[in-house]
Every structure is written in structure tokens, then in C-alpha cells.
Amino acid sequence: xxxxxxxxxxxxxxxxxxxxxxxxxxxxxxxxxxxxxxxxxxxxxxxxxxxxxxxxxxxxxxxxxxxxxxxxxxxxxxxxxxxxxxxxxxxxxxxxxxxxxxxxxxxxxxxxxxxxxxxxxxxxxxxxxxxxxxxxxxxxxxxxxxxxxxxxxxxxxxxxxxxxxxxxxxxxxxxxxxxxxxxxxxxxxxxxxxxxxxxxxxxxxxxxxxxxxxxxxxxxxxxxxxx
Amino acid sequence: xxxxxxxxxxxxxxxxxxxxxxxxxxxxxxxxxxxxxxxxxxxxxxxxxxxxxxxxxxxxxxxxxxxxxxxxxxxxxxxxxxxxxxxxxxxxxxxxxxxxxxxxxxxxxxxxxxxxxxxxxxxxxxxxxxxxxxxxxxxxxxxxxxxxxxxxxxxxxxxxxxxxxxxxxxxxxxxxxxxxxxxxxxxxxxxxxxxxxxxxxxxxxxxxxxxxxxxxxxxxxxxxxxx
Numbered sequence: 001x002x003x004x005x006x007x008x009x010x011x012x013x014x015x016x017x018x019x020x021x022x023x024x025x026x027x028x029x030x031x032x033x034x035x036x037x038x039x040x041x042x043x044x045x046x047x048x049x050x051x052x053x054x055x056x057x058x059x060x061x062x063x064x065x066x067x068x069x070x071x072x073x074x075x076x077x078x079x080x081x082x083x084x085x086x087x088x089x090x091x092x093x094x095x096x097x098x099x100x101x102x103x104x105x106x107x108x109x110x111x112x113x114x115x116x117x118x119x120x121x122x123x124x125x126x127x128x129x130x131x132x133x134x135x136x137x138x139x140x141x142x143x144x145x146x147x148x149x150x151x152x153x154x155x156x157x158x159x160x161x162x163x164x165x166x167x168x169x170x171x172x173x174x175x176x177x178x179x180x181x182x183x184x185x186x187x188x189x190x191x192x193x194x195x196x197x198x199x200x201x202x203x204x205x206x207x208x209x210x211x212x213x214x215x216x217x218x219x220x221x222x223x224x225x226x227x
Numbered sequence: 228x229x230x231x232x233x234x235x236x237x238x239x240x241x242x243x244x245x246x247x248x249x250x251x252x253x254x255x256x257x258x259x260x261x262x263x264x265x266x267x268x269x270x271x272x273x274x275x276x277x278x279x280x281x282x283x284x285x286x287x288x289x290x291x292x293x294x295x296x297x298x299x300x301x302x303x304x305x306x307x308x309x310x311x312x313x314x315x316x317x318x319x320x321x322x323x324x325x326x327x328x329x330x331x332x333x334x335x336x337x338x339x340x341x342x343x344x345x346x347x348x349x350x351x352x353x354x355x356x357x358x359x360x361x362x363x364x365x366x367x368x369x370x371x372x373x374x375x376x377x378x379x380x381x382x383x384x385x386x387x388x389x390x391x392x393x394x395x396x397x398x399x400x401x402x403x404x405x406x407x408x409x410x411x412x413x414x415x416x417x418x419x420x421x422x423x424x425x426x427x428x429x430x431x432x433x434x435x436x437x438x439x440x441x442x443x444x445x446x447x448x449x450x451x452x453x454x
Contacts, residue, residue: 113320144338147342147350
């Protein structure tokens with residue numbers, strides 16, 4: 001297999017048959033050894049975290065496929081920490097979309113003048129961010145994403161609607177186990193063959209903030225409740 | 228007159244008859260002695276800059292009043308560097324709305340991965356920002372402004388439409404003199420009596436970036452072309 005991308009928490013390969021293979025590493029985003037889904041760098045390495053992420057991602061992607069939400073998922077191999085996926089093109093160098101149910105993290109940092117950390121939002125707030133380490137993944141509006149030629153208005157609306165739909169599924173599954181989803185980060189791409197917009201990357205503890213009452217659940221522990 | 232607010236470039240008084248009086252100071256926003264409309268602090272003091280700002284503001288507010296665009300303007304006294312205005316309530320501690328015709332300044336800093344400095348935008352881009360020095364005046368979406376309880380959706384749409392209308396007037400007047408408006412920052416409030424949304428504060432060289440061909444025109448020179 002040929003390596004085509006080296007990511008922070010995953011490496012990407014193209015198999016000899018053309019399929020794309022994601023290898024889930026044991027690296028997590030964070031700072032100084034402390035996990036933080038809002039961080040842009042690898043902050044710690046935890047044995048087994050790659051497999052935990054793959055298992056949760058597989059659980060959610062299989063569920064979403066059943067619900068006919070379009071994802072890039074084909075199959076997983078837990079023995080190899082690998083997930084096979086459809087090949088996609090990204091929007092520019094990648095678009096991450098955050099769905100917020102509770103104001104915290106970077107949202108609180110920006111708007112702390114008017115909102116307390118941990119405030120429940122009446123309706124989920126969707127924010128599109130550009131993958132750009134150098135500029136700390138800036139938030140971008142629909143008008144800006146169109147101006148930057150990354151997508152058109154219809155694409156934006158499709159992705160925003162998919163984001164709420166998918167996040168609501170995750171939120172509900174967590175709620176069934178007594179957990180509360182504060183926010184979640186999703187990634188989208190375009191199917192290289194069909195041009196459809198697909199959910200890509202992963203849905204794992206590393207992409208979300210989850211609480212049980214007032215206790216922040218460690219990303220690697222979420223799976224223990226869920227799976 | 229009682230001073231009710233001490234601003235970076237203007238002080239605000241309430242007259243004995245209840246009218247609000249803005250005193251235009253000779254302080255300009257910038258850094259290390261260099262003017263920058265995107266800066267959040269006083270960076271330089273230039274004799275005559277207060278009066279220049281008042282004169283341009285008066286010119287535009289009188290023009291906008293003729294065009295039936297609602298502003299807080301009542302009258303100006305050039306001998307005293309003062310402008311009398313209707314009393315307003317602000318949205319929270321103040322909302323500044325930027326209209327961008329060309330990608331530069333903080334917009335280029337955020338989105339420089341995908342756009343070159345100085346790129347003309349196909350349609351003007353409107354950005355709402357919160358006055359919050361500590362958090363560098365964060366940009367906020369419609370959904371966020373509603374969540375922060377600063378305005379409702381109808382208010383947002385009214386302000387966004389007024390912003391483009393007003394900015395287009397300024398742009399056209401500058402174009403008549405061979406100048407190009409790159410971006411402009413406006414401020415809005417609510418009339419304390421009627422509750423109408425009004426353009427407030429000022430429209431002066433200190434709130435806009437103006438170019439003549441490739442040359443950035445100093446804010447104090449814009450009036451020489453215009454008035």
C-alpha cells in the first residue's frame with residue numbers, strides 16, 4: 001500500500017486495488033499530555049486509542065449508513081486498526097464542521113463576554129472551519145466559503161443540514177447511556193466517483209466533548225458506555 | 228454637560244437638555260504611531276483628525292438622512308468638534324458591522340490560505356463583530372448573535388441590509404473622486420424613543436480602507452478628495 005497522507009491521528013494509504021485505507025494511530029490531539037478536541041496538534045499518545053476510535057467510528061458509520069446518511073465508510077478491520085473508505089476530494093485542504101449544543105471550548109473563548117461556559121444553546125449552532133493549522137482553523141461563513149471558492153451555497157446548506165442530522169444521532173445514542181454531547185466536529189468530502197457529499201474521517205471520542213452530569217468524560221471512556 | 232462615556236476616538240456627553248453630544252478627539256486607532264482601522268487601540272494622535280472625522284461624518288450622515296437611511300445624526304458644530312445625536316441603546320456593549328469589497332486586513336489574515344491580499348470580492352461580504360477588546364472583537368454569525376441574546380433574526384437582517392446600502396453609498400461617492408473603498412466598519416444602535424435601528428457613531432476615514440489605484444490613501448487625506 002502506498003501512503004498518500006500522514007495525518008495527526010491517522011495515516012492514509014491507497015491499496016493496490018485503488019481503495020483508500022485509513023490507519024488509526026494511537027496519537028490524540030491535545031497539549032502537554034492533556035487531551036483537547038479543540039487542539040490542533042498531537043498532545044499525547046495512548047496505547048489502544050487508535051483502535052478505540054476505529055471501533056466507535058465503525059459503530060456510528062454503520063448506524064448512519066442504515067439511516068441512509070451518506071458516508072465514505074466501506075468496512076473496518078479491527079485487527080489492523082484499519083478502515084476502508086471511498087475515495088473523496090476534500091473542500092480545499094479540508095473543512096471541519098462543528099455542531100454545538102452547549103457553549104464551551106473555542107466558542108466560549110470567543111463569546112465569553114456574553115455567555116457563561118457550559119450554557120445550553122436553545123438550538124444547535126453549526127460552525128464551518130477551515131483546516132489551517134497556521135491560522136488556527138478559522139471559522140468561515142457561507143458567504144466566505146463561497147467567496148473562497150470552496151463550495152457553493154447549495155453544498156453549504158447540504159453540509160449544514162447533514163451536520164445537525166448526524167450530530168443529533170450521536171447525541172441521542174449518548175443520551176441513551178446517560179451521557180450528554182456538548183459539541184462534535186465532523187468532516188465532509190465529495191465522492192470522487194459520484195460527486196455526492198459524504199461524511200468522512202471519523203466519529204470518535206477525539207472529535208467530541210461528552211459530559212455525564214458535570215463530569216467531562218475522557219474520550220477513551222465514551223466507548224465503554226456506548227459499545 | 229455630563230460625560231457618560233470615554234471612548235478611544237470620541238467622548239460622549241449628555242447635555243442638560245438630555246441630548247447626546249459626541250466630542251471628536253484627535254486620537255486615531257493604530258499601533259506604534261501607524262494608523263490601522265483594524266486596530267483596537269489608540270495608536271497615534273494627530274492634530275485636526277477629530278475635526279476631519281466630524282466633517283466627513285457630517286457629510287455622509289446628511290446625505291444618508293436625505294436618502295431616508297435612519298441615522299442618529301441631529302447636527303454638528305465644527306467649532307467645538309461636536310456632533311449632536313439621538314440617544315440610542317447599543318446591542319450589548321456594541322456591535323460593529325464590516326462591509327468588505329476587497330479581501331484585506333483581518334479577513335486576509337484569517338483566510339489567506341485561500342485568497343490573496345487585495346482580491347476583489349464578487350459580492351460584498353458583511354461581518355458582524357462584537358466590541359470586545361479582550362477577545363479582539365470576534366466575528367459572530369446570525370445564529371450566535373441570537374444565541375447571545377444580542378438581537379433577533381429580523382434585527383440581523385435589517386442591519387445587514389442597511390450595512391450594504393450605506394456602504395454602497397460611501398463606495399459610490401468615493402468612486403466619483405477616483406477612489407476605491409476596500410472595506411468599511413459601521414456601528415448600529417436602537418433609538419431609545421422609537422426603538423428603530425439607526426446607524427450610529429461615525430463614518431470617517433478612520434473607519435475605512437480606501438485606495439487610489441494601488442496606493443492606500445491616509446484616512447486624513449480622504450476628506451481632501453471628497454469634501
